[in-house]
Amino acid sequence: MSEERIVTAAMLAIGDELLSGRTKDKNIGHLADVLTVAAIDLKEVRIVADEEAAIVEAVNALRAKYDYVFTSGGIGPTHDDITADAISVAFGVECLHDEDAMALLGDMYKRRDVPFTEARQRMARMPAGARHIANPVSVAPGFNIGNVYVMAGVPSVFQAMLEGLIPTLAAGTKTISQMVVSPFGEGDIGLPLAEIQKAHPLTSIGSYPKFDGKRFSTEIVIRSRDEHMLSQATAAVDTMLLEVAARKEQEKSDNKS
Amino acid sequence: MSEERIVTAAMLAIGDELLSGRTKDKNIGHLADVLTVAAIDLKEVRIVADEEAAIVEAVNALRAKYDYVFTSGGIGPTHDDITADAISVAFGVECLHDEDAMALLGDMYKRRDVPFTEARQRMARMPAGARHIANPVSVAPGFNIGNVYVMAGVPSVFQAMLEGLIPTLAAGTKTISQMVVSPFGEGDIGLPLAEIQKAHPLTSIGSYPKFDGKRFSTEIVIRSRDEHMLSQATAAVDTMLLEVAARKEQEKSDNKS
Numbered sequence: 199m200s201e202e203r204i205v206t207a208a209m210l211a212i213g214d215e216l217l218s219g220r221t222k223d224k225n226i227g228h229l230a231d232v233l234t235v236a237a238i239d240l241k242e243v244r245i246v247a248d249e250e251a252a253i254v255e256a257v258n259a260l261r262a263k264y265d266y267v268f269t270s271g272g273i274g275p276t277h278d279d280i281t282a283d284a285i286s287v288a289f290g291v292e293c294l295h296d297e298d299a300m301a302l303l304g305d306m307y308k309r310r311d312v313p314f315t316e317a318r319q320r321m322a323r324m325p326a327g328a329r330h331i332a333n334p335v336s337v338a339p340g341f342n343i344g345n346v347y348v349m350a351g352v353p354s355v356f357q358a359m360l361e362g363l364i365p366t367l368a369a370g371t372k373t374i375s376q377m378v379v380s381p382f383g384e385g386d387i388g389l390p391l392a393e394i395q396k397a398h399p400l401t402s403i404g405s406y407p408k409f410d411g412k413r414f415s416t417e418i419v420i421r422s423r424d425e426h427m428l429s430q431a432t433a434a435v436d437t438m439l440l441e442v443a444a445r446k447e448q449e450k451s452d453n454k455s
Numbered sequence: 456m457s458e459e460r461i462v463t464a465a466m467l468a469i470g471d472e473l474l475s476g477r478t479k480d481k482n483i484g485h486l487a488d489v490l491t492v493a494a495i496d497l498k499e500v501r502i503v504a505d506e507e508a509a510i511v512e513a514v515n516a517l518r519a520k521y522d523y524v525f526t527s528g529g530i531g532p533t534h535d536d537i538t539a540d541a542i543s544v545a546f547g548v549e550c551l552h553d554e555d556a557m558a559l560l561g562d563m564y565k566r567r568d569v570p571f572t573e574a575r576q577r578m579a580r581m582p583a584g585a586r587h588i589a590n591p592v593s594v595a596p597g598f599n600i601g602n603v604y605v606m607a608g609v610p611s612v613f614q615a616m617l618e619g620l621i622p623t624l625a626a627g628t629k630t631i632s633q634m635v636v637s638p639f640g641e642g643d644i645g646l647p648l649a650e651i652q653k654a655h656p657l658t659s660i661g662s663y664p665k666f667d668g669k670r671f672s673t674e675i676v677i678r679s680r681d682e683h684m685l686s687q688a689t690a691a692v693d694t695m696l697l698e699v700a701a702r703k704e705q706e707k708s709d710n711k712s
Contacts, residue, residue: 214661217497219487220676221663226502230476240474242509245483245500248661252499275641276662277649307642317645336666352664384532385564388574392534404471404505405533406478407609409593419477 202423205370207233208242208260212253212271212281213351216245224353225270229360236364237372238266248272253284261288261346266367268360271351273340275317281348282341286325289343295322298330299339306337324348334358375421376432380439382446383407383414390438391418398431400424459680462627464490465499465517469510469528469538470608473502481610482527486617493621494629495523505529510541518545518603523624525617528608530597532574538605539598543582546600552579555587556596563594581605588616632678633689637696639703640664640671647695648675655688657681 209229215221226243233240241264246252253272260267272281286293299322307314321338331340331349335358340349342363349359380387384407395403401422408415418435422428466486472478483500490497498521503509510529517524529538543550556579564571578595588597588606592615597606599620606616637644641664652660658679665672675692679685 214659215663215676216483217487217500218678219484219489219491219497220661222484226473227476227479230474232476234476240476241504243474243500243502247498274662274664275645277645277652278661312642315642315646317649318642320645352666354666385569385572385575388532388534388577389572392574395534402471404477404535405531406472407531409609409611419472421475 202371205238205266205368206241206264207238207266207268208244208264209240210253210256210260210267210269211243211245211351212248212269213245214247214278216271217247225351225356228353228357229268229270232360232364234373236367237369238367239370239373248278248280250280250284250287253281254288257285257288257346261344265345267346269346269348270356273321273338273348273350275315275320279320282323282325285343285346285348288346289325291326291343293323294326295319296324296328296330296341299324302337302339331359332362334362371423373421373423374425374428375419376428378418378420378432378435378439380416380418382416382439382442384416385414386442386446387416387418387438390442391435394431394434394438398427398434400427401431403431403435459628462495462523462625463498463521464495464523464525465501465521466497467510467513467517467524467526468500468502468608469505469526470502471504471535473528474504482608482613485610485614486525486527489617489621491630493624494626495624496627496630505535505537507537507541507544510538511545514542514545514603518601522602524603526603526605527613530578530595530605530607532572532577536577539580539582542600542603542605545603546582548583548600550580551583552576553581553585553587553598556581559594559596589619591615591619628680630678630680631682631685632676633685635675635677635689635692635696637673637675639673639696639699641673642671643699643703644673644675644695647699648692651688651691651695655684655691657684658688660688660692 211223216223230240244256246256272279283293303322304314324341325343328341328343333339335355340359349356401420404419406417420431473480487497501513503513529536540550560579561571581598582600585598585600590596592612597616606613658677661676663674677688
């Protein structure tokens with residue numbers, strides 16, 4: 199469809215703790231959910247360690263390839279929080295203590311009667327020219343430079359930052375979906391389902407096996423940006439399942455007789 | 456240390472459902488845990504869609520860069536299971552119905568009196584020359600070619616395949632770790648902690664903020680392949696925390712007087 203608009207995104211999750219298993223990531227699945235609702239296609243995710251070269255390489259590869267890049271992690275006050283530095287290197291700009299961020303943080307710590315230490319001041323560092331991403335949870339802002347959006351790794355902060363950010367982004371044509379539950383396993387429906395996919399190229403048909411410990415069943419998800427195509431493909435899947443059911447009944451009665 | 460041996464790995468999780476948010480990945484965190492115990496360093500994770508070009512590009516980038524690559528997903532019987540084809544393309548070899556896998560699956564379906572359909576036969580496809588990875592849960596094998604290990608996406612199957620695989624892999628020098636819980640937030644300890652990291656380059660010191668809704672605290676994890684280095688750095692962290700505590704006590708009594 200020529201009016202169809204596709205907006206793509208990637209995520210880069212940053213942190214040794216995700217790769218050692220110490221922390222189980224919760225931001226990838228959340229971002230995936232939010233972007234699906236926002237009609238932005240998440241196309242790729244990477245997780246890298248707190249290593250400048252790894253972050254720079256990943257962010258440069260992803261920002262060249264997708265409309266938006268969202269990062270999580272590495273913007274706290276300690277020595278292993280190097281995301282601001284790495285993003286600055288990736289964009290070839292200086293990493294500076296942002297004046298507005300210094301004021302925001304300075305005010306907050308003053309109100310709380312907590313010393314605004316050199317470590318805490320690190321949280322005001324961002325690439326020159328970056329814009330803030332508001333942090334309604336713990337004040338220290340994320341930032342946006344080019345098509346890269348840098349957010350905190352702590353899930354409650356990541357989620358709050360993302361919530362404010364999403365309405366400011368361009369969205370694509372919404373993808374709509376239908377799920378059909380097949381009582382038959384993928385081995386029974388794989389071939390006719392492949393034919394349905396072939397006959398409905400403007401839909402994307404996913405097949406997800408379920409196993410309850412005794413029997414396989416299948417969740418079939420049909421997705422499309424076009425409502426008419428979606429309902430046509432869904433009807434084809436329904437018809438196919440009835441045909442498989444009829445065939446199995448026939449086989450059963452053949453075996454009995 | 457010259458006797459130190461480092462073995463690296465990457466993971467490639469394959470599946471549209473991980474990027475749409477429909478399925479929340481459980482394999483990455485599990486692999487991270489298992490590799491940490493096995494003394495194999497997980498350095499990078501990627502998640503890509505069920506698209507041949509995306510899989511080929513990712514697997515070729517990762518297998519050139521790391522000792523091992525583990526993949527999850529896309530080896531079932533339906534049209535969207537294209538991992539075997541994509542890995543074959545990545546290695547420039549044919550994707551064939553493996554004879555041993557055909558026999559394994561054929562026997563199993565015969566015993567269960569289930570037709571060995573063309574769709575089910577798809578699960579026997581793998582790159583020419585690949586070796587099986589045993590599947591004690593649902594029989595259909597994963598496979599290994601070069602330094603790439605291709606496993607199922609269903610977590611119970613992924614875990615069972617991995618369990619059998621791990622003892623066959625070369626391991627590195629084990630990394631040991633210590634955790635010290637700091638009652639102080641990162642802003643209070645960030646600077647002295649950075650100095651400790653600098654003074655102990657053969658350790659890796661991670662700092663993980665905790666927030667209970669009222670106060671920040673910090674979990675400090677010191678990791679090293681050398682036990683002596685680990686205990687020296689841990690002692691330095693303990694001493695630093697006592698100094699911070701003493702300073703805070705001093706400040707409190709200064710404020711009162």
